[in-house]
Amino acid sequence: MTTPARWIALPVLASSLLFSAALSQASSDTSLVIYNSGVGLVHETRSLTVDAGEQSIVYPGVATTVQTDSVNVRLPKGLTLYSQQYRFDKITLGKIIEAHIGKKVRYKTGPVWNRTLRDGILLAADPAVVKTDRGIESGIPAEVFLFESIPDTLIMKPSLVWNIKAEKKTRGEMTLDYLLSKIRWKSDYTQDLGKEKGNLTGWITVDNRSGKRFDAIRLKLLAGDINRAAPVRYADVMAIEKTPLAGSVSQTAHEGYHLYSVPFKVTIADNEKTQIKFTDRPDHPLRRLYEVTMQPPFSASTERKRPVIQSVELSGFDIPLPGGIVRTYSDADGTRVLLGESRLDNTPKNEKVTLHLGTNFDLVAKNRLISRGGDSRYREATVGYVLANRSDARKGVDVIVPGVIEKTDRQTTVTSGEPYTRPDGYSLRFRFMLDAGETKTWEATYRTRKE
Numbered sequence: 001m002t003t004p005a006r007w008i009a010l011p012v013l014a015s016s017l018l019f020s021a022a023l024s025q026a027s028s029d030t031s032l033v034i035y036n037s038g039v040g041l042v043h044e045t046r047s048l049t050v051d052a053g054e055q056s057i058v059y060p061g062v063a064t065t066v067q068t069d070s071v072n073v074r075l076p077k078g079l080t081l082y083s084q085q086y087r088f089d090k091i092t093l094g095k096i097i098e099a100h101i102g103k104k105v106r107y108k109t110g111p112v113w114n115r116t117l118r119d120g121i122l123l124a125a126d127p128a129v130v131k132t133d134r135g136i137e138s139g140i141p142a143e144v145f146l147f148e149s150i151p152d153t154l155i156m157k158p159s160l161v162w163n164i165k166a167e168k169k170t171r172g173e174m175t176l177d178y179l180l181s182k183i184r185w186k187s188d189y190t191q192d193l194g195k196e197k198g199n200l201t202g203w204i205t206v207d208n209r210s211g212k213r214f215d216a217i218r219l220k221l222l223a224g225d226i227n228r229a230a231p232v233r234y235a236d237v238m239a240i241e242k243t244p245l246a247g248s249v250s251q252t253a254h255e256g257y258h259l260y261s262v263p264f265k266v267t268i269a270d271n272e273k274t275q276i277k278f279t280d281r282p283d284h285p286l287r288r289l290y291e292v293t294m295q296p297p298f299s300a301s302t303e304r305k306r307p308v309i310q311s312v313e314l315s316g317f318d319i320p321l322p323g324g325i326v327r328t329y330s331d332a333d334g335t336r337v338l339l340g341e342s343r344l345d346n347t348p349k350n351e352k353v354t355l356h357l358g359t360n361f362d363l364v365a366k367n368r369l370i371s372r373g374g375d376s377r378y379r380e381a382t383v384g385y386v387l388a389n390r391s392d393a394r395k396g397v398d399v400i401v402p403g404v405i406e407k408t409d410r411q412t413t414v415t416s417g418e419p420y421t422r423p424d425g426y427s428l429r430f431r432f433m434l435d436a437g438e439t440k441t442w443e444a445t446y447r448t449r450k451e
Helices: 093-099
Strands: 029-035 039-050 053-060 072-074 079-087 104-109 116-124 128-132 135-140 159-166 170-181 183-193 197-208 214-223 239-243 250-254 257-261 266-268 272-293 304-306 308-314 324-332 335-344 353-359 363-374 378-389 395-401 413-416 428-434 439-449
Touching (some): 029 183, 104 128, 183 308, 197 308, 266 272, 324 353, 378 395, 378 428
Parallel strands (some): 029 214, 183 324
Antiparallel strands (some): 072 170, 128 135, 272 308, 304 363, 324 335
């Protein structure tokens, strides 16, 4: 009667017969800094025990997106580092068979209804050749082999392997830093719009597709665009998890960037989106803005209706705001209404923030070419404008006329019955305050020297 093969669980680490260094499974200090560019910097500290002599240290469970040329490992004194490898052996039957070459193997033989087990030394794989007490046997199918364990030479988790030499038995701490990709953070905001004040709430979102899970780590986020030698692609994520605000997320200015620190330990699973509330600013001042851009006067034609863009200007922020999408809501007739989405750039503290919401339905703006003329040296155009407030409330509107270049050598002149200012050297700004139902009309003549 033959003894059935004994199966054992797959080992997490390679056998101590091959790797005699003992590295603690848990890190005593793990931090993760995530950058806007889609990379993260991992820092870990682990306890380490090594015997005297040449051996290998295996760091299992490294992210599959590790940038191996960025690895920086610091070992205790007395250890000499010779080389580093990135190992990840995806287990297949073929790999297991190849790893048994030169070792004793057991395989099944005979018809299916009357199988027996035989032992031998595996001499070759694909096709398998086994030396037995009966001689050399070949052509043995891979699926008839039985294995009691996974060979020590196979590493089943993505791992870094350091080949070292120790002068003597050493106990100490190993610190490790490395970059990984396919991890990203961004900030998103919700803005609740009142009549004169608003409430701004900010969320940090971490997208992790790095191939590594992070448990109870110190999380930091760097706002700003660092220079990278090569771009990093960004991949979408699969799940979402929200973490409420538990203490304020602090920020520190550092070398022209801003570093945000989450005040509590965070767990970030692989293939997951984790959201953390990082700011909540109620009752900040706001101002509504309405602006329309007319056609340049020397390219104006028949009467054209122009869209009036409505925005809100926010102020009162004594903290820097990382760039992100702001979604503005308000309450109308007992219903929550989305007024618009805007992209916020990285904004220093004490700066005003302007959010463009969309096109105003009740403000009407038009421009119409009245005449075009000039002579051999100058060109001239007269344009008529109409601005109407069809709403039930008083509104202030800025009218921008582009294409009026202010240069001494061009001798540009503007004749208008309405006052204007120059926000820049290219445009004019007319500003009107219109009562409900009021319509404003005016003309302007533009004259400039030909090039």
